[in-house]
Amino acid sequence: MPTPTDLGLPETPAFRHEVDAETELELYRSMERLRRFEKRAYDLFLQSLVKGTSHLSLGQEAIAAAFGASMRPDDWTFATYRGHAHTLARGVAMEPIMAELLGRSTGLMAGKGGSMHLTSVEHGVMGSYAIIGAHLTIANGAAWSAKLRGTDQVAVCFFGDGTTNIGAFHEALNLAATWKLPVVFVCENNQWMEYTPIGSVTAVPRPAADRAAAYGLEPVVVDGNDATAMYAAARDALRHARSGHGPVLIEALTYRHGGHSRADPAKYRPAEEVEPWLLRDPLVTYRAHLLRKGVEEGVLKGIDEDVLREVDDATEAARNAPEPDLTLIERDVWADGSSAWRN
């Protein structure tokens, strides 16, 4: 087992964390849901049932699970095109997400959004954005609205390491800091910017945290494969933002097990880099951690079986759902439901 230091992870956890046993089981269940759902999505892609493209976050589950468990129901999530996990982690059911990936009428957006645009306003999932960087600025707007309306909601915005080199990242951080907005920026540094190692195209070693300092933010680096550490980091960041102290940026170090998107076998990565990260798979290590703490094997097995049943049911329901009605094509460009541009 590689040590955290071997992988460039922080030597000591950024947060001293005590998390109760119930929350730890919840984190395990959540990660298991994200993992099994995405593995199934990949299987369905291989069967040509999931179309287009999809971006999986296998290996990164601890981050989404930690925020899902620590956010308030009225907080907002802003996700990227790699957003299945963040959407599921806010409590959205599997079935409408699976149906959306299959382009069916029962999909979360009735087949009009697809894998990269999952949105569930009732769960605070305010969209998954497929152009790098834009949604950091949009999350600011939600946070600004919370501040102006005097609510204490927080906007949480997830993005990848590649985003840190785009202008919108810098515009967003500067505005959030100067306006003291209740927003938590979460960089999921999975080491690879699409097909290129982030370090080879970035001037600083920690692409998000090192830049955060330039905007007056405390750089926070967390082991993104340790669900408990992530949970503590999320909880502290949300508390900070909610109490009016302005934005927080977390750089969570992790690793994506697969390629950038479904068509990418990720052969460009050296085995000596991949293997130690696979050994630190957040689910495998968390399972071992829970067993060590005295959780019975049967309890975890029970969770695994529940989740598998949930994925099977969602798959079955999505596959049997009808195709979307063609009237949807011209619906909902405008708030009156139409797409009419002339009288």
Add this chain to the structure above:
Amino acid sequence: MTLMTYRDAVARGIAQELERDDRVVFLGEDVGAAGGVFKATGGLLERFGPLRVADTPISEQAILGAAMGAAMTGLRPIAEIMFSDFLAVCWDLVANEIAKTRYMTNGQISLPLVIRTGNGGGLRFGAQHSQSLENWAMAVPGLKVVAPSTPEDVVGLLAAAVRDPDPVMFFEHKGLYPTKGEVPDGEIVDTLGTAKVRRRGTDCTILALAAMVPRALKAADALAAAGVNATVVDVRSLVPLDTATILDAVARTGQLFTVEENPRLCGWGAEIVSVVVEEIWDDLDGPPIRITTPHVPLPSSDTLEDATIPSVTRIVDTVRKVME
């Protein structure tokens, strides 16, 4: 009625909506303390405070992102992009994010927001501060596109834009800021998607937008002296488009001219001509004629810029040549 400039009408329109609805907020570069680079937003900061009239950094993506996020969570933002040319640096927010969100989310998210911007040439600013870019916005599904030509329309259409549940691109013409007009007192709310017949004539119809409207009207006066009686329609709104008023005017006169301050290719006039040809081919006495700038970036010098943008003389000459 009060006689006021187009510039003052902008501030009056924004103030009217800030006053009426607590959810309305206004943000942009230099809009507050400085009163706007065109002095069109003076006094708003003093009246409504920095929380609702927010000065931003020079960060167009951050401005429109903030407007979008605020709109989806209960506010009704008015965002200023100082010169319409700068829309290019935040076009992702305009075209990929703001325009598409309602559709992609299957109606889950509404974006009631207004993007105001200084559009158009004639001030010798050169090709990066002078473009007329309403065509760009018109081509993107999900954006309403408005371009007023009078102070009264500025107030009324701005109010309608703020109250509209969809994103509206509001193109103010920089050359019109100092022009004056009568504005009714009290609250004014106009209707998006309505054109206005500014002058009635029997021989031909001239369609114009924004700064081309006063030129078309001057041209029509000159043409009348020469025996050609023109109807002039102020299009006002490209999306939604008031096809009914336009078709009615063209059908009555049989001959259509469009006057556009944008490069010729894919100008809005082409779209309207296509609608006219499809719908009332039999009522036309001849092919519709488009008067546009050539397909060039705008030059800066007095002589060159004046010769590029359609002038009163060019409108008169073109119409006379066809009508004789």
